[in-house]
Amino acid sequence: MISNIVSRDKLVIFCNYIIDYGLLAIIFFIPLIFDYSLSSSYNVFDLYKAIIFRVILVFILLGFTAKIFINGWLAYRGGAKIFLLAGLMLASFFISSLFSLYPAQSFWGSFLRQQGFYNFFNYLLFFVLLILNVENFKQIRRLIIAASVSASLAAIYGLVQYFSLDPFVWSESANGRIFSSLGQPNFFGHWLIMVLPLSFYVFIFLAKKFLTRFLAGLAIFLQLACLVFTYSRAAWLGWFGSMIFLIMVWLFYKRFKKIAWGLMGLILIGLMLLIGLNIISPARGDYNSIGLVNRLKSIADFKGGSSKMRLYYLAAAAEEIKQADYLRLLLGYGPETLAEVFMKYYRIDWGVYEAISTFPDRAHNWLFDQILALGFLGLSVNLIFYIYFIYRAAVFLRARQKFEANDWLLIFLSASLVAYSINNLFSFSLFTVLVYLYLILGIGWLIINYRQKAKILKIPLTALSKLLILVALVLVSAVFIYTNNINQARAEIYYVKALKSLRAADCQAVINNLGKVMDLSPNTLYYQENYLFLILNCFSEIKDGNMLERIKSFDNKKSYAILHNLARLYGLSGFYLDKDYYPLADKIFNDLITSFPYFPALYEDFGKQKIMQADYKGAIEIFNQGIKILPPLDHPYLNDQHRWQVALVAVRLHEAAGQAYFKIKDYDLALDYYEKGLKLDLFRATLYKDIADIYYVQGQLDKAISWNKRGLMLNPNDYNWPLALSLLYRDKKDLPRAKKYLAEALKLVPNHKRQITNKFKITKPKRYIYFRYW
Known part of the structure; x- marks a missing residue:
């Protein structure tokens, strides 16, 4: 009997080790993970972050399940409402995914963003496992220290990038902004402003000795330096807001209410002055510079640059909401589908303030993104969840006459949430930031309820039932790890091989590797789109009937990229195989131009097809239409990079039109178009x-x-x-x-x-x- 109790206790201790170190591994390692070998594709950073996060989470879940089955009970604090609200958020996300424009993509997440229902489920599972397994402040402190150390290591790598010492070559490096292991400056800045309040807490309350305080101060310095060098304006505003929040709380706590209200008044007056001065004399940054002063100046510049684009995105989002039907207003268009929504709002001016032919997959505003993706139902459920959390935090703090170190932690966590919220008024969150969001919410919930007595939920199951459930959970977890994690990684590896084979002009290897990609990840829209794109470069090598059938099956897809590449494939098929394919290509091109009249690539590719058909006059007309929709190269807000991008497109269109004139022997006009192209390049x-x-x-x-x-x-x-x-x-x-x-x-x-x-x-x-x- 005693030996059974001892062995049972040892098993519980072992399960706790799995849970504790699993949570620490997520917090410490996830932000730092990336795979440079995938640099030829676009998933260097978040793919393996997501895979490793999910795999670790499975082991934590198995350890937790085994622990509660061994104990025969489950303990929790704070009542069941938080679990109910988390469940409602998950349900609303699932319903929106079910009625999505692209249900598969909404469920599994897009290739680039990884933000479908599948990962949202894992975020909430992480949140629930955190609040059910962290039992004392020693564990909480370890998690906070792990977050601060992880951010410091990421900051060191960020400074390595800033001083041009990076052993890796990144396309983003040419922009002069650092991004560390998160892959993009704005996401790096967003993550830093959430961790910085925690680092300050470590410095003030946890670091007692000189050496530890020195290291904590150094960590803050490194993180602040990197925040500056991200040149992320949304992150700067979030950081400023979080610091104001901390100062105001401290002033009110110290009974300096007049100073607090005076400071608030000064801030409001300052903001009003800035807005007024900007109306009288609008700020204008240098659109070719990334310097600190210029980025600060550009915060108030709403007539050019990315600030102007944000206004376009918001206007497009508002217009879409205005004309949406009742189903979309209620349930949204589905997670990870907004690129298809924003495409139709693309206008000529977008190519002035952003790269030509690019469009967002987010509104860059949390409120609009929630409405468009999840509908007003999803927005309401999310707001109720966060309002309930804020309410419970406020009740807890108001009841405390004197704040202890543990109480101050809740305030610093709240500062992180303030930073997150302000940032997301102008941007959006991806994988690492969202993992840390639910970390902060989970720790905050633990602090709010740490004085409450734990509630015990008995698990009235027989030993056999527990064993069967645990075995089933292990098997299901193994299947999910293999099919949705290992296979996802394998698909990406084969996709990278296909890209390398294309560069080596080995079309057979391209086709073979793409076939493996589609077998491993058949529902990934990105792979479907790029399958067609890469096959275009190896069209002469297509001999496999199954591949041709697979290509034809894409005809039912609604994706712009699939339809565009399918039209190009039909055009090639008309030239090499059967002229009956030409009408199919014509129909798709005409439909796309009707829906998206300002995308130059449509006119360029359609015109080239007309040349293949020997319809040279038709090609000339199409190329000239494409030239007319290009942004003017003398636009005052067009920066050098965007001007160069527009010029490249203009050169190609002029050259193609010249070739069509050459075919009909109108040499004077052909020469005129060639010379216009040559002036540009x-x-x-x-x-x-x-x-x-x-x-x-x-x-x-x-x-x-x-x-x-x-x-x-x-x-x-x-x-x-x-x-x-x-x-x-x-x-x-x-x-x-x-x-x-x-x-x-x-x-x-x-x-x-x-x-x-x-x-x-x-x-x-x-x-x-x-x-x-x-």
Whole structure:
């Protein structure tokens, strides 16, 4: 009997170890995890964070279940309302996912954001397991210290990025903003402002010795420095708000009410002055600079930059809510579907203040995002949950005449929530921030109820029933770990292999790897979209009937990207296989242009298809429509980066229109379009070849030679230029120069000597045309 009790106690202790260290592992490691090997795709940061979080959570759940079955009871504090409200939030999320535009994506989450019902369920499970298993302040302090240390390590890596010492090469680095292990400056800043109040709490209340206080102070310094270097304005505002909150609480606690109200008045007057001055003399930042002063100035600049885009997003969200039907108002469009909602609001001006042809998948405002994704039902349930939490916290603090260190922790946690809330008036949260949100809510709930007596819930199950439930839970967990975590990671690995194979021009490997991706993750919309996109580059290699059937099955999808790429595939099929595919492509392109009239890529690809159909006049009309919808390059709010992006699109459209004019032998207009393109991009080599071709067919060989020489200056390692010059000089009967340039071409590609020599031997040289993928 005694031995059974001892062994049972040991099992409970072992379960507690699993739970405690699992919680610590989540708090410490999740923010730091990323996989650089996935850098060729877009899921370097959050994919493995989410997978590892879910796997650890499964082990915590199994340990917790085993513990309560061994004990025969479950203890909790604070009543059952919090669990009921959490359940209602989960139910509203599930219902919105069920009636979503894309139910599968809403349930599992999008590839890039990972914020579907599946992860939301895990956030709430984490919250529940936290409040049911953390039993004392020693555990709470360890969690807070783990969070602060994790943020400090992330901050060190952030400073490594700032001082250009990063061993990894990131596309974001070129922007001059640090992002550490979170992948994006705004998300890094958002996370830091939630951890900083906890770090201050460690410094003030937990660090007693000189060394620990020094290290805690250093941690705060590192985190603050990184917050500055994220240049995230929403995070700065959140941090400022959290500090004001802490100062006001301290002043009221110390009975300095007049000073507190005076400070509040000064802040309000200051804000009113800033708004008034901005109306009289609007602030305008330098849109090509990321400096600290410029970012501060741009906070009040609502006429340009990303601040202007936020206003566009909010206007689009308000318009969508205004015209939504009753079902969408009640239940929303579903989590992770808002990109499809915002697309239709894209206008020409969006390409001025943001990268051309880009659109958001969030409104960048918590209130609008909740309404659009979850409807007013989801918004109401979320608000009730948070209001109930705030109410219980306020009741707890008002009952305390003198705050102890543990009571102050609730105030510092509240400061984190203030920072989170202010930030999300202008932005949104992703994986790491949401894990920490439920960490803060969970710890806050524990503090609110730590003085209450624990309620005991008996578990009246037989030993056999408990064993069967535990075994079933283990099996279900194993299946979920394998199918929705391991397979998700494997799919991403094969997707990266497909991208690398494409760069190596190994189309068979691309096709094979994409097939494995689709087998492992068939419901991921991102993979479906990019499956089509990558297959476009390997169209000539498609011989598998199953693959063709899979492509045809995408015809029923509503996604813009799938429909766009499907239209391109039908166009290629019409050119290579059967002209009956052309009408299918025409219909999709016309429908897309009707729905999304301001996306230049639609006009570019549709026009190229018309060239393949030999409908050159139709192509010219489409290309000109595309040129008309481009943002003006002289727009005063267009920064250099966005101007360059618009110019690239304009160059391609002008060149394509010129090629269509060339086909109908209108050489003057073809030359006019080529020259317009060249004014925008002097380094586009194909334009030099296009112009040379015009002069060649007009018999102006000297001009054709001159333009080919310019192309050779731009691309001295491309054998096609000296080969073209060799053919032109041969046509002029200048054999010494013809042989000279032929020798240059052979020197660049010695392995292709026979093919090049055969070209040279042709009696009447063919005009060399660059191969262009349509």
